[in-house]
Amino acid sequence: MKAIEMIRVEKLTKLYNKIPAVSDISFTIKKGQNMVLLGTSGCGKTTTLKMINDLIHPDSGEVWLDEVSTRKMKPEVYRKKTGYVLQNIALFPHFTIAENIAVVPRLLGWDKDKIRRRCLELLEKLHLSPDKHYSIYPHQLSGGQQQRVGLARALAAEPSILLMDEPFGALDPITRASIKKDIAQLDEFKDKTIVLVTHDVQEAFELGDIICLMDKGEIIQQGNPEELLFKPASAFVSGFFKEQQLLLEYQNTTLHKLFRWLPETHTFVQNLISVSPDEKLWQAFEKLNTAGKSLLVIKDSGGRQKYADHGALLHAFTTYKNTIA
Numbered sequence: 001m002k003a004i005e006m007i008r009v010e011k012l013t014k015l016y017n018k019i020p021a022v023s024d025i026s027f028t029i030k031k032g033q034n035m036v037l038l039g040t041s042g043c044g045k046t047t048t049l050k051m052i053n054d055l056i057h058p059d060s061g062e063v064w065l066d067e068v069s070t071r072k073m074k075p076e077v078y079r080k081k082t083g084y085v086l087q088n089i090a091l092f093p094h095f096t097i098a099e100n101i102a103v104v105p106r107l108l109g110w111d112k113d114k115i116r117r118r119c120l121e122l123l124e125k126l127h128l129s130p131d132k133h134y135s136i137y138p139h140q141l142s143g144g145q146q147q148r149v150g151l152a153r154a155l156a157a158e159p160s161i162l163l164m165d166e167p168f169g170a171l172d173p174i175t176r177a178s179i180k181k182d183i184a185q186l187d188e189f190k191d192k193t194i195v196l197v198t199h200d201v202q203e204a205f206e207l208g209d210i211i212c213l214m215d216k217g218e219i220i221q222q223g224n225p226e227e228l229l230f231k232p233a234s235a236f237v238s239g240f241f242k243e244q245q246l247l248l249e250y251q252n253t254t255l256h257k258l259f260r261w262l263p264e265t266h267t268f269v270q271n272l273i274s275v276s277p278d279e280k281l282w283q284a285f286e287k288l289n290t291a292g293k294s295l296l297v298i299k300d301s302g303g304r305q306k307y308a309d310h311g312a313l314l315h316a317f318t319t320y321k322n323t324i325a
């Protein structure tokens with residue numbers, strides 16, 4: 001079955017004072033995919049994101065949502081299709097938490113009972129307290145809690161597309177990790193098509209099925225994390241990841257990819273640890289390190305079994321890299 005094209009951006013350009021902030025950008029995102037717009041400050045990420053739901057009008061180019069041009073849609077239709085999580089959270093300070101979450105459902109004319117039920121449901125799902133938090137104001141919440149409300153607000157009208165602009169940027173690393181873990185488990189996020197803006201390389205690789213690396217208003221390379229890491233299109237791309245290259249490679253290579261180069265026999269029998277071939281090389285190293293002098297047992301879907309210690313993993317990884325270079 002053909003995957004549904006949820007977002008198609010064609011040749012978008014935006015000029016400010018005749019200078020391009022975004023220049024001739026095109027990409028497509030299939031239903032349920034996560035795309036990350038990655039790049040340094042000022043490269044045009046936010047402008048691109050805002051043009052997807054027409055918060056900024058492009059000077060030229062066109063956007064299709066669910067195979068319909070936004071030029072042919074009424075604003076309320078694409079507002080309903082897209083939830084937007086803003087940079088710096090930006091809740092309305094004089095609205096209660098429930099009122100903040102209810103903004104889009106109200107615009108869409110939902111009845112009061114339905115809005116209340118949806119607010120309570122989202123507070124619970126995002127690990128806020130329906131009793132404590134429903135009627136209070138944003139300044140009475142921590143930054144992390146406010147961002148959870150920001151996510152609830154974006155999800156309120158059940159959009160199929162979520163546009164997220166540096167959603168975790170203002171949070172400390174521990175709060176950020178805890179929110180990411182919670183949302184990764186939410187069904188609400190699993191089936192969404194997501195465009196996420198970040199300048200954080202680790203975050204891009206963690207969350208992106210596709211990464212668009214931007215510079216000076218242009219897309220320099222777009223592809224899956226592996227393509228960007230192992231097949232950089234230019235010196236700019238390899239330079240961008242250089243400092244974290246090896247860590248990213250370990251984090252983005254599954255044992256499945258190394259399976260054919262791992263040994264079928266082993267010499268010692270104690271401390272065997274079973275791992276799935278879907279696990280990443282990084283996790284395999286971690287397991288070996290924490291378990292001491294152990295050996296991994298990896299079974300593929302056909303029941304074939306391979307064994308790996310530190311050296312075998314490194315050898316298989318080097319061979320794998322040579323084959324795809």
Ligand SMILES: Nc1ncnc2c1ncn2[C@@H]1O[C@H](COP(=O)(O)OP(=O)(O)OP(=O)(O)O)[C@@H](O)[C@H]1O
Binds near residue numbers: 017020040046047199
């Ligand atoms: N309203 C505006 N008027 C004039 N120039 C603008 C305006 N908005 C953005 N720009 C310029 O367009 C370029 C792209 O801005 P944009 O906000 O899209 O970048 P960004 O990659 O999202 O940056 P950041 O990560 O800092 O948010 C920048 O050079 C910016 O100065």
